[in-house]
Amino acid sequence: MAVVVVGGQARKVGKTSVVCGLIAALPERRWTAIKLTQHGHGESFTDFEAGIVLREEHDRSSCTDTSRYLAAGAEQAFWVRVRPGHLAEQMPRLRDLIESAQNTILESNSLIEFLHPELALCVLDPSAADFKPSALRLLERADALVVPEGADLSAPWPGVRQPLLQRTRCFRFHPPLYCTEELVAYVAAHLSHAVART
Numbered sequence: 001m002a003v004v005v006v007g008g009q010a011r012k013v014g015k016t017s018v019v020c021g022l023i024a025a026l027p028e029r030r031w032t033a034i035k036l037t038q039h040g041h042g043e044s045f046t047d048f049e050a051g052i053v054l055r056e057e058h059d060r061s062s063c064t065d066t067s068r069y070l071a072a073g074a075e076q077a078f079w080v081r082v083r084p085g086h087l088a089e090q091m092p093r094l095r096d097l098i099e100s101a102q103n104t105i106l107e108s109n110s111l112i113e114f115l116h117p118e119l120a121l122c123v124l125d126p127s128a129a130d131f132k133p134s135a136l137r138l139l140e141r142a143d144a145l146v147v148p149e150g151a152d153l154s155a156p157w158p159g160v161r162q163p164l165l166q167r168t169r170c171f172r173f174h175p176p177l178y179c180t181e182e183l184v185a186y187v188a189a190h191l192s193h194a195v196a197r198t
Helices: 015-025 065-072 087-099 133-141 162-167 181-197
Strands: 002-008 031-037 052-056 076-082 103-107 119-123 144-148 169-173
Touching: 002 015, 002 133, 002 181, 015 031, 015 065, 015 103, 015 119, 015 181, 031 065, 031 087, 052 087, 065 076, 076 087, 087 103, 119 133, 119 181, 133 162, 144 181, 169 181
Parallel strands: 002 103, 002 119, 031 076, 031 103, 119 144, 144 169
Antiparallel strands: 052 076
16 A cells, blocks of 8 residues: 655645646556545535545546546545644544555645655645645655746745755656656656565
8 A cells, every 4th residue: 555645835736637647647556536625615614513524526527626536547536624723633534544545645735744655746836926834844755846847946935945945856847747757657666665665
């Protein structure tokens, strides 16, 4: 069993596209894909006394992120919503879901605080000014960066140390192809080595 975490500095930097690219390129992994959010998209969590909403996706034809996972070839896809600030107490439910899967790919920054994945990727785009605090925590543990071709990482965001960006392996992409052959080869090799060590 392998766990891969894909996060990013902000919304709309290509996280879901990277996840879908890896699912499509490595179908033998029989992925379970999970998107974790800690906000309610306008809905109230007062109806969810457990503090967590776990919804399995079955429609591979819609434009939701979880539907895109299925369309890319994931065996299962889930959208997990947790009340903000309550992720730690919901981790047993999430761990059960992860441990029931053959291999799991998770789109989230926050989970890096509670999991020790075989691989963590951080998607960065300097054209986006926003940089979530959760992305900084992911960046500190990321095995590799996924960055647009030609993007300049020499002038980091406030609070982001330049040496941190320089020491981390970097894979460049050119939209709409977010997941390059080089990135796929790296992920496949990394996961193979991880399995060999266990």
